[in-house]
Structures are given as structure tokens and as C-alpha cells.
Amino acid sequence: MSETQSTTASADSTEQAPQTTTGETIEETRSEWTEYEFDGQAKLTAEGLDVFYGDDHAIKDVSMEIPEQSVTALIGPSGCGKSTFLRCLNRMNDRINSARVEGSVSLDGAEIYQEGVNLVELRKRVGMVFQSPNPFPKSIRDNISYGPRKHGDIETGWLARLLGRSDEAAEEELVERSLQQAALWSEVEDRLDDNALGLSGGQQQRLCIARALATDPEVILMDEPASALDPIATAKIEDLIDDLSEEYTVVIVTHNMQQAARISDQTAVFLTGGQLVEYGNTDRIFEDPRSQRVEDYISGKFG
């Protein structure tokens, strides 16, 4: 697909479909393509979300509800805004000076873009795993307990009270539980004090997932979590995502459409220009998409 963005029809040709700058008519998006009805509660809701990087309009009027305890995949070509959208969900874009966010994102119905939101608390509830594994150059154990220590959960004895243990025992238990959840425990249980950088790429990524889980999040955002991994490590991460969705709300950005098809419950397709074009059950999106552009994209048939 060309990198050109659609231009809005000029005043004297309001009836015409939008065109690319090459003059090619492109399909108009329809709001019913992104209306997704599901059973259960929405964990995250974006409404009329726009994001600008300086003059660049990276996300255009995106509204979508993300169901809790499920896996939502965000797919689309490079530059379509899917990672930007993901970063809006825990306000990671706040760290980029030129970024400006308009519209609303709510977590369990509470607006996260309002004065007085504690970003540390928000990111504890909405954790993130990145494309390249980025463990701290510390021991495996310290990688897990760093977050809870930073949040004070260990020092204040919150965890110990919760688990009915001494602080030290609580920390041990937290490390084991997090590593178990991330399907890494059996591979590292006898070397918890080794440096995390000595692990393989796939193990490092699962350590990062364990680290995200250790702060007891509700939502886990993943930005291409398996793109740097071999097929076996990828399969482990995919199994893990499946397990996690029983308890957590997982939102994953992936370039690998087969991965999205394999692991997600619902899929949102972003296309060039920062628009959410279609959103729905993953089965439906991959078997019977409504939008021709989405069909062409997922079939790999755009040029």
C-alpha cells in the first residue's frame, strides 16, 4: 500500500469518495465495520481518540472497546498507528514531547487522560512488554522483585500481609509465582541469582512477561513480543498469552497475521492514515472481512 494518506474531499466534490494523492479512489470506511458486540465487560474503552506527533496525525478518531480477560490483536501495516494506539492505553506516549492526545481512554470506566491520574499506578495496572526483550542487567530474581519493590509492595509489607508470609518469604513466593505464570520457572529455578542477560532471547522475553506480571497488573500490553524470537520460543510465548488471557486482559500488536489469527479473540485492523478500519471476532475478520482494503491487507494482496 502506498504511504500516501487519504485527502478529504474538497468542498465542490463532497459526493466523491476519498482519493489517494495518486488520484486513486479508495474505499470509504464505515462505522459499522468497527462496531464490535461482545459478551462481558469492556476493560478499556477508547472514544474519539486522536494522536498527533507534531503535525503528523498518527491516530484518527479511533473508538473501540476492549473486552476484559481476552486477547485483542492490533494489526496493520507499518506506520498505521497500531503501536501508537497501544501506547495510549497506559499513557506511554506522555513520554514523547511532541505527542498530543485528544479524546478519551477509560480503564474500567475511569478516564486515564485526566488531571491527577497517578501514572505509576496506571502502568502498574496496565503493564507492558516490548518487542526486544529488555531485562535489567541484574539477577533473574531482582528483575522480578524490582517492580514490587519500586511500588513499595514488598517494603510496606503489603505482599507479605496478602500472602501471610515474612517479607523475604513473600518475595521468594512472588518470584516463583511470576516465573511459573510466565512458564519460565522450571528453566531457571536453580539459577535465580544469575544475570538475566545470560538467558536466551526467548527466556529473556518470558522474564520480561514475568516482570510485568509481578506488579499484579490487570492489563498486559504487548508490542510485537515474539518478533525477535525463533519459532519454538514464539510458540511458548503464544501458549503463555493464551494462559494469561484467562486472568488478564491482553492487547497485542503484531505484524504476524497468522499469529494474530492463532492467539487472539478479537482483531482490530488499522490501515495507513491512523484509522481503525475494521474490528471484530478474529474468526470473522479472517474468514469474512467487510472491508475490501482489510481483505487485501490480510491476504497480502496490496502493493
Added chain:
Amino acid sequence: MTPVTRKRYQESLDALRGDVVGMGELVLDHLKGGLESLSTGDEALAREVIDGDDAVNEIYLDLEDRCIDLFALQQPVAGDLRFVAASFKIITDLERIADLATNLGRYALSGDEGLEPEVSIGDIGDVAIDLVERSLRAYESGDVDACHRIAADDDELDALCLRASESLARDLIEHEAGGDGPWTAERLLDDVSTILLAVRDLERVGDHAVNVAARTLYMVENDPALLY
């Protein structure tokens, strides 16, 4: 025009469509040959139809293989997925039609005393051939209206087949009761059985044509309406 990517994949899909239609044409030839041999008693033609079934089976296996390769290697989705899945099913129906055409050839060899039901086998055969032809064209061009019409017209074929079967049964009973005429009861029984089988086979040809139409409707519009 948008430049096409995945060129080889696209070419494989186009080739599959063409070759499924090609298989259909061959099967139609066999069906026509089977019917002709049955009505004319042409034994050479009947043997040709029977021997030709191996070639149909080979094409069927080749196409099945290519569909599996497309699933495994290209992971088709959306319209492409429905096209390959529909084709995968349709070739089975075409192969069955060829088997039924082979049956007609066998009946031709088994002899015929010239008994004709109220509705002639030739007339029933023409309706069945028409349904198969139309279902192939519908698949080739993705014509959903044609799919619905084929399903409706198959009811007409079923009605013809029923009338033919009933008239044969009536003939058998009447001749048995009368006892005279050019046929002995035993020869008549053989003959009626063969024609009844031919009628049943042609009715099934129509059902397979409807299956082709049903898969085509699913392929084009993701609409399962005609699938049983």
C-alpha cells in the same frame, strides 16, 4: 490499479480455479457419454466412459493435493480461504458425478429391453446435465443468483425422477398382474431395476450440482444458506 503482490500465490489460485472448471468439463463429457451409451446401447462408448474414470480420479487427487499445499504453504484467508475451501469440497462432488456417469455406462453394458418409463431417462439426463453445467459456470464466475436458481431447479429434477420411478413400479405391477406381453417377469425385473438405478443416479447428479452451487454461494458471500 493497485500493484499485485504475492504473484505466485495469485497465479496458483487462478490456476486452481481454471483446473477445477477443467475437471468439471471432463466430468460433464463423461456424464453425457454415459447417458448416450445408455440410450443408444453403444457398448464402445460405455467402455470409454467406464475406463475414463481413472483419469478423473487422478485429476481429483492432484487438485486435492494443490488445495492442501495452498492451505499449508500460503495460509489463505478471507475470500481466498473460502475459495480454496469451497474448491476442496467441490472437486469431491465432481468426482462423485463422474462415478455416477460410470454407473450409467455399466447399465448400458448390462443390456436393455427397450422399456421406457413415463419420463424418459434422456429427459431426466438433460435436466441433470443442465444443472451440472450451470453449477460449473456459477463457480467459475461467482454467480450467486445462479446458485439459488440451481437449488430451486433441482426440485424439478427430483419430481421428474419420482414420476419415472413410480411409473416403472406401476409397469412392473401391471405386467405381473397381466402376465402376457413381450416380456417375461424375470427379464422385466432386471430391466426395471437397472432403470430405477439410473434414475436414482441422475437424481444424485443433481444433488451434487446443488452442492457445487452451495459451496459457491459460501465462497462468494460466506452464505451457508444452501448447505443442507
